[in-house]
Amino acid sequence: MTRLILAMAAMLSLEFTPMSVEAGEVVIAAASDLNYAFKELIQSFEQKSGHRVKLSLGSSGNFFSQIQNGAPYDLYFSADIRYPQKLIDSGHAAAGSLYAYAIGRxxxxxxxxxxxxxxxxxxxxxxxxxxxxxxxxxxxxxxxxxxxxxxxxxxxxxxxxxxxxxxxxxxxxxxxxxxxxxxxxxxxxxxxxxxxxxxxxxxxxxIPADLHPPLEQGAVQLTGAKNAPVATDFLDFLKGPDGRAIMQRYGFVVPDK
Incomplete structure (x- = not known):
């Protein structure tokens, strides 16, 4: 009888306890100036969220061309905000998802x-x-x-x-x-x-910032994103206090909340 009661209690607890969110994976294309900052940021994000991140680093322009030709990324972090804006204009990125995440030096x-x-x-x-x-x-x-x-x-x-x-x-x-x-x-x-x-x-x-045009950097979620919720979670982490602190440690000027 005791075993039966315990089994029923366990079943009830499963029924009324919220299930943990299933871990997912987000695939990111990022400008190579983010190399060290993002590796630290991703490690922290994965530990705290349980999600996984697959990171590709390269030049913003090359990624822009790849995405136009159907490269399967979820998020694109460019060192030039004009590239992700163009992807929105062409329908390759979600309208309203553009985020100016940093200014580089x-x-x-x-x-x-x-x-x-x-x-x-x-x-x-x-x-x-x-x-x-x-x-x-x-x-x-x-x-x-x-x-x-x-x-x-x-x-x-x-x-x-x-x-x-x-x-x-x-x-x-x-x-x-x-x-x-x-x-x-x-x-x-x-x-x-x-x-x-x-x-x-x-x-x-x-080098003084007034010697060159500002390196305003932008991120965007791509329309072909396979795991949009995880992509959103990553962006939210970047915008939060932990993500902002990591970016600032690597010399980026981050936007106000």
Whole structure:
């Protein structure tokens, strides 16, 4: 009799206790300046939500083209907010889902061994004879590359250094070029310069924001999203205090709540 009572009690508790939300997966395409920030953010999100995140990193422009051709992503995080806006206009992204999640910054970064006087001469340090190759992201499809070129043009230096520019496919590859020694200096994302490995390997000078157009970054949910509820949960986490704190640690200017 006791066993019967316990069994009935267990059945009643299952009937009236809310079931936990089933774990799902969200597939994200993200600009490579988010590399370190998003890996930390995703780890925290997965631990707290039980959901899984599949992350692909690359240049914003390349992802834009892939999505137009049917690439199966749920969320797209671009380093240029104009790309996700265009996806809304073309019907590839959900109307009303555009979120300006951050403003990025660029820095002039040199390895610790460099003798270039970055702190004293700032961008003009790129004229130092020790700097023979300068890594930047490809401005054809990488917003950070366009910002780097714009800063050099505004400073009156582009014509003097353009023959020494080497282009990474995205901003992460440009950072790899200079960190590995394939380039002597690089104009890279502040978010990458603040990563532990880059902080230990070199030094940087933050390029003033008025030297280039603002790197306003935007996210959007794609119309082909297979798991829209999980995508919404991820965006909500990014907008919340934990997500905002992580982004700010990597140098991003985040919007007010």
């Amino acid at each position: 660029i820095v002039l970064w040199v390895p610790a061994r460099s003798t270039a006087p970055v702190e004293q001469k700032r961008l003009e340090a790129l004229l130092d004879p020790s700097i023979k190759k300068i890594a930047v992201a490809n401005p054809k499809h990488a917003p950070y590359g366009r910002a780097a070129v714009a800063a050099l043009e505004t400073a009156g230096l582009y014509g003097r250094v353009k023959d020494r520019l080497v282009f990474g496919e995205n901003i992460s590859q440009a950072a790899q070029f200079v960190e590995s020694g394939a380039a002597d200096a690089g104009i890279i994302a502040l978010s990458l310069a603040l990563a532990p490995s880059m902080k230990a390997a070199g030094r940087y000078w933050e």
